[in-house]
Structure formats: C-alpha cells, structure tokens
Amino acid sequence: MKIFKQLYDWVLSWSESRWGWVALFLFALFEASWFPLPPDILLIALCLGATKKSFRFAAICLLGSVIGAVLAYGIGFFLWQNTAGEYTAIAHFFFNHVFSEESFANIQRLYDKYNFWIVYTAGFTPLPFKLFTVSAGVFNIDFLMFTLASAVARSMRFFLIAWLIWKFGAPIKSFIDKYFNLLATLLTVMLVGFTMLAFYLIGDSGAATESVVPAIEEVAPAEVPAADTMVPESDTLALCDVTDL
DSSP: OHHHHHHHHHHHHGGGSTTHHHHHHHHHHHHTTTOSSOTHHHHHHHHHHOGGGHHHHHHHHHHHHHHHHHHHHHHHHHSSBOTTSOBOHHHHHHHHHTSOHHHHHHHHHHHHHHTHHHHHHHHHSSSOHHHHHHHHHHTTOOHHHHHHHHHHHHHHHHHHHHHHHHHHOTTHHHHHHHHHHHHHHHHHHHHHHHHHHHHHHHHHHHHHHHHHSOOOOOOOOOOOOOGGGSOOHHHHHHHSOGGGO
C-alpha cells in the first residue's frame, strides 16, 4: 500500500508543474492499458488550480484516454498471442502485473452478453478500464463500437468531474473523492436500465401492433367438377319434376 501512496503523491505533484496538462494526457493514455491509478486524481487537482480551464483539462484527459484505449485494443489484437495461439511475453506481463488471468477469462462472456454496454460501464464506473480495452482486441470486438463506447463513457466521466468543480469549486472535492464512484455506478445503472426498458417497450409495441392486424386467410377457389362428373344439360332437364309447373 505504501508504494501506491507514493505513486499517488507523485501523480498529484504534477498539478504544480507547468507541464501538468502533458502529464494528464500521458496518465490518461497509459491508464487505459496498464497504469494502476486513474487520471481523475490529476484532473481534479488541475481543475481546482484553474477552475476556468476545467473543461479544457477534461478534453485533454478524454483525448489521452481514448487514444490509450485504441492502443490497448491494438495490444490485444496484434500482440497478445503468437501464430500458435499461445500467450506472448506481453500477455504474461499483463497477467503478472496488471490484471489476473482469471479476470481476463471471464470478460468474453460479458462481451457476448452486453457488447456496447460493458465497454461503456467499464469506462464510466470504477471497473478496471484497462482489462476491457485489452480484452476487446483479443476477442476481436467491433472496433467502431468499442471506440464509440469508450469515447462516450470517458467523456461523461471526465466532463462530469470538470463540471462539478467548475460549478461548485473546492468544496466539491471531498464529495468527489468520497462519492464519485458510487454516483457513477448509480448513473450507469439508471442509464442502462432506462435504455433496456425503452427497447422492451418498443419491442412490446411492435408485437402488439402485429397482434392487432388480423391475419388474412387465403380463400381457396371453389373446385370445378371434372368434365366427366358434370351432368349433361339434357339429363338435367329430365331430372326436373315438371308436374308442379
């Protein structure tokens, strides 16, 4: 734990440097694949130091994070396995220092089930974003969908932080430190929940519409008697009872 505290203090120290925005971009870039601390630490400090530049810092953080996500996707897609299908040295480095092999093995099931939403959720909530960015490349997730989900989730996260500091200033810092992860989780659950409800209602409406429209039954044409079974006109007249006429 001590090493993480030292790392935290080192990241935070960049807020006092003129190159703080460069450090923010790089931390966001590396955090998307392997860096253990989120860029929010430095983002909050920079926004507090220059509130009017909060949205500029959020944009820098977003750019670095999305580029980092694309690079992480490339690591998974190109460098994770050799031609024999075996894990490379890079993959073993990640398993030993970034995330566990067990966690990685469980991700494909989530991708198969949730697709866009699992990338979005990892990008916005406290879930380890790097685990999902790298595995997306390994499992060949649709690249455009992955990039879009990453951009949407990361922009919502970083710009929400920037807006809170721009709006409320320093007093909001303790709230962000203590409750932001919970707030992000709740917002994600609400967004996903409302979206699923909308799809459900749309699906039901479509089914209901189909049930209202009656099915048109095809009426078979009347069968025409075969020529050999038709009664000749002369026989028909013979069969008529003319006594009543």
